[in-house]
Amino acid sequence: MMRLSAPIKTAVVLAAAALAAVGAQGCGPTVSGGDANLPNGKKLFVSRCGACHVLGRAGSKGVTGPNLDGAFQQALADGFPRSTYEGVTHRQILYPDTKGAMPANLATGQDARDVAAYVAWAAARPGKDTGILDAIVPGLNQVVAVAKGGQLEIDADPSGQLKYLASAATASAGTLVLTSVNKASIPHNIALQGSGVNELGNIVQNGKTSMITVTVKPGKYTFFCSVPGHRLAGMQGTLTVK
Ligand code: HEC
Structure with a gap:
């Protein structure tokens, strides 16, 4: 079990509110079955994925892997729903190309579904995260x-x-x-x-x-x-x- 800091706990409790917002924006069927915890997904993305990927809403600027906003922009333009990208991201987390630079097992189980749901929700989405999602920032580690x-x-x-x-x-x-x-x-x-x-x-x-x-x-x-x-x-x- 991961230890959660107080603000994150609050975020988890309030996750339902964020999900309601997602529902209102209309997602198709998803690997998370609609019960993903977006704040948890964002927190994990920032700490485990952001060093290698650009994702504007998460404020990440890593360039080792593909730009996830750019990758999804094309898919959106081609008419794919966001749920497709959730599936793609979930598979990528569970089964990255073992010859590539992306490590396997960065997230598993519900955590992997939460990260995939957040990436699919955030990629190439104009504007900034607000509310609970905005409160999640990478912890500075200067120890x-x-x-x-x-x-x-x-x-x-x-x-x-x-x-x-x-x-x-x-x-x-x-x-x-x-x-x-x-x-x-x-x-x-x-x-x-x-x-x-x-x-x-x-x-x-x-x-x-x-x-x-x-x-x-x-x-x-x-x-x-x-x-x-x-x-x-x-x-x-x-x-x-x-
Ligand atoms: C050490 C660097 C690194 C980390 C950390 C990393 N990735 Fe990647 N990622 C890559 C590289 C390199 C590729 C492209 C090669 C491949 O597919 O393995 C990639 C590919 C992807 C793709 C496919 C994008 C496309 O357009 O095909 C997705 C989605 C993705 N990563 C999501 C994630 C998520 C989510 C995490 C965190 C759980 C993560 N990555 C962590 C390096 C990384």
């Missing part, structure tokens, strides 16, 4: 992890977002043991690159710990998750060694 006694812990986001709980870290020169607990079911590891270091930790999930031992000297390094697509999506940060 700095500090090494103690040659140990540095940089845990993965427990709710499965493609990020660590710290976006930067500091340590002293010498031997450094880097650990990263990953409570989520999406696999992650901890890896470190820079100044001659290039070390990848074991890939773990469901509460296991990824670990590497490195020797660092003063300078800047990058810590990141080496699971394909995760670093691109923003799962990285800078380690400064003094």
Whole structure:
């Protein structure tokens, strides 16, 4: 179960209102069967998809993947209903091309349906999100992890977002043991690159710990998750060694 912050909880409670608004705009049959939680879909899109895709209503500007407004604009012009795009997006989330840059399992079950419903609702829709949907903004993550006694812990986001709980870290020169607990079911590891270091930790999930031992000297390094697509999506940060 994902932990929800207070404003998001309110958003979930009020989701019915947003859905009523969607209903009023007339959707065809959907993979979500009309019971999607759009605020949840937007929140997940912003944190797990936005780093790679442009979607104006979500304020995302990623360019690794196709522009989702642009992709749907063409489909709309060709006369496809929004429900088609919901199905396309849902399939893409569950079965991305394994040779492409889009990671699998970014969202599953009802979460995947909620993201698909939000993308289909928002893509190429003029104007801005209002009300509950407007209240959902990406949380800024400026936490700095500090090494103690040659140990540095940089845990993965427990709710499965493609990020660590710290976006930067500091340590002293010498031997450094880097650990990263990953409570989520999406696999992650901890890896470190820079100044001659290039070390990848074991890939773990469901509460296991990824670990590497490195020797660092003063300078800047990058810590990141080496699971394909995760670093691109923003799962990285800078380690400064003094
Ligand atoms: C690491 C980058 C990355 C992330 C994160 C990512 N995508 Fe993608 N996405 C891509 C790339 C690259 C493609 C095109 C290649 C392919 O189909 O795999 C793509 C394709 C798509 C398409 C098909 C668009 C079209 O016009 O064919 C959709 C829809 C989509 N992504 C939605 C999502 C959603 C929803 C999420 C979050 C759950 C997401 N993406 C997360 C990189 C990403």
